[in-house]
Amino acid sequence: MRIPSSSTLSRRRLLALGGVSLALAHFPKAASAAAARDPRLVVIVLRGALDGLSAVAPIGDPDYAALRGSLALSPIGDKPALPLDGFFALNPAMPVFARLYKEGKASVVHAVATSYRERSHFDGQDVLESGFAGPGHTESGWLNRAVFALQSSEPARRRGLGVGAAPPLVMRGPAPALGWAPQVLPPAGEDLAQRVLDLYTHSDPTLAAALRAGLDADRIATSGGLTGDMAKSRGGMDQPNGMRQAAMGAARLLATPDGPRVAALAFDGWDTHANENGLLATRLTGLDGALEEFEKGLGEAWKDTAVVAITEFGRTARVNGTGGTDHGTASVAFLAGGAVKGARVIADWPGLKTSRLFQERDLAPTHDLRAVLKGLLTEQFGLTAQALAEKAFPDSAGVAPMQGLIAG
Amino acid sequence: MTALARIITGWSFAEAESEIGEPGGFVFKANWHEPGAPALLGKDYPQTGREQGAAALADIARHPATATHIATKLARHFIADAPPKPIVETLAKTFRDTEGDLSAVAEALIASDLAWSEPLAKIRTPDEYLMAVARATGVLPNDPGQYLNMLNAMGMPLWQPPGPNGYPDSLDAWASPEAMKLRLDVAWQMAQRLKDIGHPLSVLDTAAGLAASRETREAASRAESRPQALAILFMSPEFQRR
Structure with a gap:
């Protein structure tokens, strides 16, 4: 399983997130939300x-x-x-x-x-x-x-x-x-993250779901990178x-x-x-x-x-x-x-x-x-x-x- | 709560320059003690001075709810967020039978099969995690500030719990998505700093012994670098779980 590099989050992936920490179980179809x-x-x-x-x-x-x-x-x-x-x-x-x-x-x-x-x-x-x-x-x-x-x-x-x-x-x-x-810490690289995720997937599904959700959330929040002064300080x-x-x-x-x-x-x-x-x-x-x-x-x-x-x-x-x-x-x-x-x-x-x-x-x-x-x-x-x-x-x-x- | 607070007025500690006791140690300041005999949990405490608080605390320690409370907290900390009822009852009974001998309670915990059942249901707290890395590698930090920063980052600032009831003691709190992501960053930070500690797999043997899984051994063996192998070991279930 690869970590997607896209900044958008698929519905399926968010459902995986929900298993751990988000109460996402029953939200309505996105189609109806567009107008409302x-x-x-x-x-x-x-x-x-x-x-x-x-x-x-x-x-x-x-x-x-x-x-x-x-x-x-x-x-x-x-x-x-x-x-x-x-x-x-x-x-x-x-x-x-x-x-x-x-x-x-x-x-x-x-x-x-x-x-x-x-x-x-x-x-x-x-x-x-x-x-x-x-x-x-x-x-x-x-x-x-x-x-x-x-x-x-x-x-x-x-x-x-x-x-x-x-x-x-x-x-x-x-x-x-x-x-x-x-x-606040220099982040671990994607390769390491993927290796640890693979290990968890085989041996500890709970930790796997949590880590995957944490990596996804961070990816969305920091997508596009930081520019100018903010990247430095x-x-x-x-x-x-x-x-x-x-x-x-x-x-x-x-x-x-x-x-x-x-x-x-x-x-x-x-x-x-x-x-x-x-x-x-x-x-x-x-x-x-x-x-x-x-x-x-x-x-x-x-x-x-x-x-x-x-x-x-x-x-x-x-x-x-x-x-x-x-x-x-x-x-x-x-x-x-x-x-x-x-x-x-x-x-x-x-x-x-x-x-x-x-x-x-x-x-x-x-x-x-x-x-x-x-x-x-x-x-x-x-x-x-x-x-x-x-x-x-x-x-x-x-x-x-x-x-x-x-x-x- | 307010009755007990009144009863233990005057209980204090000796300040750094104090002459009334060893700095940091317990002292009773008689002139801070509120006179009177407040009732606590339906009982009057006619004693005066320091003895009043000692009598109240002794009664609280003997209260049946205290045994259950301590037993639940211990079992929750060492076994699972929702520990098996039988072990809580065993620990509470030991507490009552021994008049609150905590070493006897700890021995009862260790002696119980329920304490050793798998899969392990808890995860190391951030401070346990950092200490485990230090113990597994035999490397102590030169700069405590780095460790303090990592504790802050992982949401467990040293001696500053979020509320008076202390740090959380549940899997949900410490294995949340955000927390796991930060643990990974910490693992990478520490793995990069460690030098001259031999083959990463020997660290695994030191840390996990026979509990080391084939999957973890393989994942570490295939790592692209020594630091990456170490970071994988630090994040492995047998290292994180307890």
């Missing part, structure tokens, strides 16, 4: 707490410039913020998002937070990813349980993909998910190259006709206690590049795709003594993709006067992030209110899905 909408959802977890006030700046707020001091963005100057709606402006490191916004394919939810009100990254990320109202749940994530709920109600089509050596918590859980990570998940690579691979897998439909990625390095202007520019450049890779790599599927970037909490409204900010409360969520009803900053703006700040120090939360995520799951996949409130986000019946996030 075939939605994708990508969740990017920004670990470390993104500063929403520097990512999407409320430059129209009369208290903004004074409060933010050296971190304040301005519509004028050598690095002008990119205008969004007159009140909010985007960090200049995100030209792709600005373009998508103009095209009606990107939106922002501002002053948004999970139900977590303490300031521990670990607990905050557990709440963000587990979907539970409080910390202490690390067995499974809301995205995985949402996929699982869909699988029990319809043929198993909404397959998950977790990007990273270990999949992010949000994608871990009862629903089998494909894993893929950008290459691999970069971690806190660097623009690493973020782009992760997105490029995930996009290829999501674009495959019979591939996954839901993916989770995690980008690191948002904990900007010092030198925030420089650090955030690097990270946001990476996030912006990742969105561009999704747009390019998903091709036709981009029109049915929603990407959402979320973070565990925001940062202090005031600048600290080291040109950075400390752990806070509300932040932003970025939405991008052909399926997104864009060109909007969705905010119930709380204001930045000291009395309006949460505990007189953080941007106050006025939207529940779970409402945003529920809205996306409902409008992309038709997940029921009950499944959302019981399976994906336990004990959240009081948090209604935000409506109209998806176009159409």
Whole structure:
């Protein structure tokens, strides 16, 4: 048996994949999928707490410039913020998002937070990813349980993909998910891979199926090779190259006709206690590049795709003594993709006067992030209110899905 | 959970510069201990200080569920993700009969035929895999960083499990498609680095002895290079399975 060098994946081969880790047993004929909408959802977890006030700046707020001091963005100057709606402006490191916004394919939810009100990254990320109202749940994530709920109600089509050596918590859980990570080791050659596969085929079918599936997934994700700077420098998940690579691979897998439909990625390095202007520019450049890779790599599927970037909490409204900010409360969520009803900053703006700040120090939360995520799951996949409130986000019946996030 | 947490308040360890005990060792810090006698699993603990925690832990160790829990974890780790019920019961009984003598439990595990049945149902964890390569070849890493990077790549960063319940202990977790692909890359990395270790087949004899299969021997013999033969050996079922 030869490993095919083609970048496309045959249905038969994906069925072989499914035997091991993908729940692919009963998907409908591809013919019917061509006409119907075939939605994708990508969740990017920004670990470390993104500063929403520097990512999407409320430059129209009369208290903004004074409060933010050296971190304040301005519509004028050598690095002008990119205008969004007159009140909010985007960090200049995100030209792709600005373009998508103009095209009606990107939106922002501002002053948004999970139900977590303490300031521990670990607990905050557990709440963000587990979907539970409080910390202490690390067995499974809301995205995985949402996929699982869909699988029990319809043929198993909404397959998950977790990007990273270990999949992010949000994608871990009862629903089998494909894993893929950008290459961190120099890869073994195809010849060696084939020899080991042959050996397994004769002596260990379980390992044979797993290795074959892993090689196939990697081949799709990295097909076409890397070009230019990316081929030279691999970069971690806190660097623009690493973020782009992760997105490029995930996009290829999501674009495959019979591939996954839901993916989770995690980008690191948002904990900007010092030198925030420089650090955030690097990270946001990476996030912006990742969105561009999704747009390019998903091709036709981009029109049915929603990407959402979320973070565990925001940062202090005031600048600290080291040109950075400390752990806070509300932040932003970025939405991008052909399926997104864009060109909007969705905010119930709380204001930045000291009395309006949460505990007189953080941007106050006025939207529940779970409402945003529920809205996306409902409008992309038709997940029921009950499944959302019981399976994906336990004990959240009081948090209604935000409506109209998806176009159409 | 919170009752036990209260009971063991004050249990701590000595810091590096500590004068109250050997650094890293157990110490009881009396002024950190919360006074009172909380009830745990329906029983009051009137003891004070360190004795309160010791009494609670002794009762937990004698609890029948603990014997079953430990027995299941051991059997799952050494035999199969879903170990045969009889061996779990045997191990749990040994645990109860010996008041939790873990060496007796381990001996009962080794003595059971069920622990030796084939085909082998588990796969080495990433750290076991790296250690097995070192043992089979007799070559220890000059640079621990390389091994740490490989552990990270394979999803088992040293001392940083994904959650408080530790690393996974199932075949699915460690023999996933992604994990197997990374194992192959690691095998190739290590095989290329090894020099002067003799004939690859002698490594197979060292590592697998009589368990070495004809298929693996042939696949290694036909390899196009010494490193490729070694990588095939490292990936062979008799090397990966346990």
